[in-house]
Amino acid sequence: MALFRSLVFRAVPQSHSAAALSRGTLRLPSARCLSSAKEIPGPKALPIAGVLFSVLSDKDFDKNNIHLYFKKLFKIYGPIVKLKFPGKPTMVILSDPEDMKWIHHYTKDNPVRLGLEALHKARYLDEYFEKKGGITVEDGEEWWRVRKRVGPPVMKLANIRQYVPGMDGVAVDTLDRRLGSLDPNFTQDAEQMKCYTAALELLRCIFECEENLMWKIYPTKTFKTLQKSLKTLTEVCDRTLWEFKEEMKERNKRDPNHSPSLMEQLLLDSELSHKDIVTFMIDLLPGGTETTTSASLVLFYLLAKYPEIQAKAQEEVDRVLGRDLTPITPEQLNQLSYIRATLKESLRLLPPAIGTVRVLQNDIRIRGYTLQKGWCCLMTSAISGLDESQFAQSQDFVPDRWLQHRPLGQMHPYASLPFSHGKRMCIGIRISEQILSILIARTLQQFNLAWRGGDLRRKHTQVFEPVGPFPLTFTERN
Numbered sequence: 001m002a003l004f005r006s007l008v009f010r011a012v013p014q015s016h017s018a019a020a021l022s023r024g025t026l027r028l029p030s031a032r033c034l035s036s037a038k039e040i041p042g043p044k045a046l047p048i049a050g051v052l053f054s055v056l057s058d059k060d061f062d063k064n065n066i067h068l069y070f071k072k073l074f075k076i077y078g079p080i081v082k083l084k085f086p087g088k089p090t091m092v093i094l095s096d097p098e099d100m101k102w103i104h105h106y107t108k109d110n111p112v113r114l115g116l117e118a119l120h121k122a123r124y125l126d127e128y129f130e131k132k133g134g135i136t137v138e139d140g141e142e143w144w145r146v147r148k149r150v151g152p153p154v155m156k157l158a159n160i161r162q163y164v165p166g167m168d169g170v171a172v173d174t175l176d177r178r179l180g181s182l183d184p185n186f187t188q189d190a191e192q193m194k195c196y197t198a199a200l201e202l203l204r205c206i207f208e209c210e211e212n213l214m215w216k217i218y219p220t221k222t223f224k225t226l227q228k229s230l231k232t233l234t235e236v237c238d239r240t241l242w243e244f245k246e247e248m249k250e251r252n253k254r255d256p257n258h259s260p261s262l263m264e265q266l267l268l269d270s271e272l273s274h275k276d277i278v279t280f281m282i283d284l285l286p287g288g289t290e291t292t293t294s295a296s297l298v299l300f301y302l303l304a305k306y307p308e309i310q311a312k313a314q315e316e317v318d319r320v321l322g323r324d325l326t327p328i329t330p331e332q333l334n335q336l337s338y339i340r341a342t343l344k345e346s347l348r349l350l351p352p353a354i355g356t357v358r359v360l361q362n363d364i365r366i367r368g369y370t371l372q373k374g375w376c377c378l379m380t381s382a383i384s385g386l387d388e389s390q391f392a393q394s395q396d397f398v399p400d401r402w403l404q405h406r407p408l409g410q411m412h413p414y415a416s417l418p419f420s421h422g423k424r425m426c427i428g429i430r431i432s433e434q435i436l437s438i439l440i441a442r443t444l445q446q447f448n449l450a451w452r453g454g455d456l457r458r459k460h461t462q463v464f465e466p467v468g469p470f471p472l473t474f475t476e477r478n
């Protein structure tokens with residue numbers, strides 16, 4: 001997502017001891033840190049052009065591999081680097097987990113993020129939304145009004161576990177090469193197909209508008225397509241929600257004591273309007289699609305590339321699920337701890353997002369530097385996650401490090417935060433963990449994976465996405 005594309009920062013007061021760093025305990029900055037304000041290091045900035053020329057003339061700058069450029073900056077300037085681009089708020093990029101902890105701490109009550117501006121504008125222009133943009137694009141009170149109501153039910157494990165049978169069905173069908181919305185029996189006019197196409201178009205246009213800002217001056221073709229696909233999705237989601245409400249009434253008559261599903265819980269919340277829920281349903285698309293696709297490809301790649309880890313994961317799957325395709329139960333899913341460790345490790349090594357952005361709402365001091373209100377901090381989890389001082393064998397795929405007894409030692413709690421942290425962290429964390437665990441478990445149950453290429457290449461657009469050939473083979477297990 002573009003909102004994740006912005007840079008990630010880290011800041012650690014120098015007075016912190018190594019023990020405190022490894023414990024990850026939060027302490028107030030020392031008086032020494034607060035006593036003097038220094039200039040934050042970074043590439044040379046000119047009065048109007050800022051760092052533009054320094055950055056563009058650097059042979060190592062490649063916007064598709066921005067993380068490599070940041071890595072270079074951290075090497076030259078240290079763990080906190082200032083970048084001022086013309087017409088943009090000053091950006092500070094951070095690579096030390098202890099500094100990231102501070103940024104999260106300072107911004108915890110009002111976590112403001114740069115949003116998807118084109119989606120924001122399209123919603124504000126559409127009367128349906130009544131100038132309420134939804135959680136992916138709003139900040140401040142309007143963001144919190146919705147997030148505080150939708151967050152708890154959507155992030156509650158028991159609620160997400162209700163969807164194990166559905167997600168498992170999709171995984172089994174997909175592996176059996178029958179894709180629900182791509183069913184050849186659907187015509188272009190079928191509701192599922194319209195919705196599917198509109199969702200793809202919406203995502204494409206949101207991301208294109210982040211790259212090319214002409215839509216800010218006049219409604220470009222891409223912006224108009226964005227508006228059109230948003231309209232289609234809004235109509236479909238609105239209608240679906242009304243139908244769901246009717247079904248809910250029937251179900252309540254039949255069985256007044258049934259425990260409410262996730263959607264029923266949202267509908268029962270009198271503080272959430274019908275339109276809030278429709279907006280939220282659509283918000284799950286830009287948040288969840290590219291990230292989960294990127295994460296699943298990386299996980300397949302790593303399991304294929306490390307056959308001994310794949311064998312260990314397969315052992316767990318065979319022990320818990322056996323070899324038949326009877327539906328996975330929530331209890332079985334809870335037992336797949338090694339699969340969960342492979343997921344965590346793949347998100348450390350090759351996360352979908354470069355990091356998390358926070359726009360400061362107050363001046364703050366970190367490492368003796370003043371970071372000013374309005375500046376934008378990018379906490380580069382994709383870089384700190386690979387830091388050898390934070391993770392032993394940092395470049396290798398070692399899922400065991402995440403097992404409960406931490407065989408490779410303790411890890412700083414802010415060093416690998418692929419879903420971010422705090423009130424604004426990814427709302428889809430439980431959903432994506434569940435989808436990915438089921439997908440991997442079902443795949444390993446039926447297939448052996450092999451990788452016939454070199455290291456996976458990725459480029460960073462909105463999220464990191466694999467580029468080039470993807471020579472992954474699936475061989476049916478005996």
Ligand code: HEM
Nearest residue numbers: 135284287288291292295418419420424425426427428432
């Ligand atoms: C591996 C998969 C995923 C990763 C790595 C990921 C990562 C992230 C990150 C880093 C953020 C920014 C949080 C912040 O600013 O503090 C975020 C926000 C968000 N994610 Fe995810 N995400 C994933 C999957 C999903 C899924 C499956 C959904 C929906 C079903 C989803 C929905 C959202 C939404 C709606 C937000 C905005 C939350 C807000 O601003 O309140 N994500 N995600």
